[in-house]
Amino acid sequence: MDTYDDGTEDGAIGSSSSEKRQRSADGEERSDEDDGETAAKKKLRLSKEQSAVLEESFREHNTLNPKQKLVLAKKLNLKPRQVEVWFQNRRARTKLKQTEVDCELLKKCCKNLTEENRRLQRELVELRSLKRSPHLFMQVPATTLTLCPTCETARQRRPQIRS
DNA sequence: GATAGGTGGCCAGTTACATCA
């Protein structure tokens, strides 16, 4: 296993679990990696350059190993924890987007199936009415009576019923 | 070898804040 005792400035590496355990253990809320500069640092927006580099890195690999995280953090002058959080949030956004895309796809699919179902229902009604008047049924061109592969197979397997 | 405890990573959900219309 990798160890993170490599002197990260604020010990933010691997903070997600150890820090949360620490927080829950002593009841400390929102310590925000208290390293002296208390309260001064609220949430800050990442710069466009930082975001761009993170995006580029995310395109290459959407997860980071500890080493990559450190390198990236150093490069961007961020804390490793910030990089880690950014990747987590980015993965969540990607997943959400993909879910939306999938949802749209399923809606389209549903619409198509509904239309197809209506069409088949109409066809069924038509065929039933034809069946009720056999003289018309026999006049129906063969092309009108083509069956889908499943039905065709079933029809062929069906034992011939003699009247 | 089985087991408990520690650690770190990821995820889903939430909160807090910045920005914009």
Add this chain to the structure above:
DNA sequence: AGTGATGTAACTGGCCACCTA
């Protein structure tokens, strides 16, 4: 200037995998 909507940085708790004593 005030405000609601939206985006996102950061947090929280839970779960899992791995390591070690």
